[in-house]
Amino acid sequence: xLYLQSIVIVRPGATVDDYGNEKDDWGAGATRTxxxxxxxxxxxxxxxxxxxxxxxxxxxxxxxxxxxxxxxRETDRVEAWDTTMQVxxxxxxxxxxxxxxxxxxADLREVD
Numbered sequence: 373x374l375y376l377q378s379i380v381i382v383r384p385g386a387t388v389d390d391y392g393n394e395k396d397d398w399g400a401g402a403t404r405t406x407x408x409x410x411x412x413x414x415x416x417x418x419x420x421x422x423x424x425x426x427x428x429x430x431x432x433x434x435x436x437x438x439x440x441x442x443x444x445r446e447t448d449r450v451e452a453w454d455t456t457m458q459v460x461x462x463x464x465x466x467x468x469x470x471x472x473x474x475x476x477x478a479d480l481r482e483v484d
Contacts, residue, residue, distance in 0.1 A: 432480040441473040
């Protein structure tokens with residue numbers, strides 16, 4: 373019952389700016405991969421920063437079921453429930469005692 377959610381992994385393409393620097397392309401150059409059967413849960417609530425502007429940062433945690441590995445990188449974004457979240461840090465790939473990946477966990481951050 374836990375792994376009923378669907379997400380989209382968004383990986384940036386690369387583009388070159390006016391000065392010849394390579395930068396991430398989150399528009400037409402990005403690739404989108406739909407993934408079913410994962411679990412995304414709140415993790416630690418939200419933080420608010422009101423110094424310069426109203427900003428709310430919400431933390432989430434992504435889990436996969438046993439035996440499921442994802443091509444998810446720390447440079448990717450994850451879309452779910454009409455929101456976009458950034459992957460925070462390295463993706464944890466927990467090893468299975470028999471070899472391979474038991475499951476993965478990833479910290480996500482939604483910034484509004």
